[in-house]
Amino acid sequence: MANEAKWFPQGSLADLPNVDADRSAFRILSWELKPGDAVAFHMLTLHGSMGSIARRRVFSVRFIGDDARHARRSWKTSPDFPGLAERLPDGAVFDDPLFPLLYP
Secondary structure, eight states: OTTSOOSSOTTSSOOOOOGGGOGGGSOOOOOOOOTTOOOOOOTTSOOOOOOOSSOOOOOOOOOOOTTOOOOOOSSOOSSOOTTHHHHSOTTOOOOSTTSOOSOO
16 A cells, blocks of 8 residues: 555545446536547546547646645655656755646
8 A cells, every 4th residue: 555646645535426326316428529639627527438449548637736836755656757756855846847837
């Protein structure tokens, strides 16, 4: 367990509902996507895919605000940022090539 990603302290979030047990009880949104389409959502949004018989490739992008600060982790993070803890001290702004400025 020490080498697993930890997003939130154990027990700080409600258990996920069993959506498949009663799909009509939930507001489920979906879109038919074509190559080049994109979907954006908050990281706490429950999301998934119905699957595909064809190969599926996904490009995941995470955005952070200019007020975000680096917090060193003793556990594995996702994605992994090798060497980041040595380059950015705890509490530093994300001034690193791994975090390019999208919009000034």
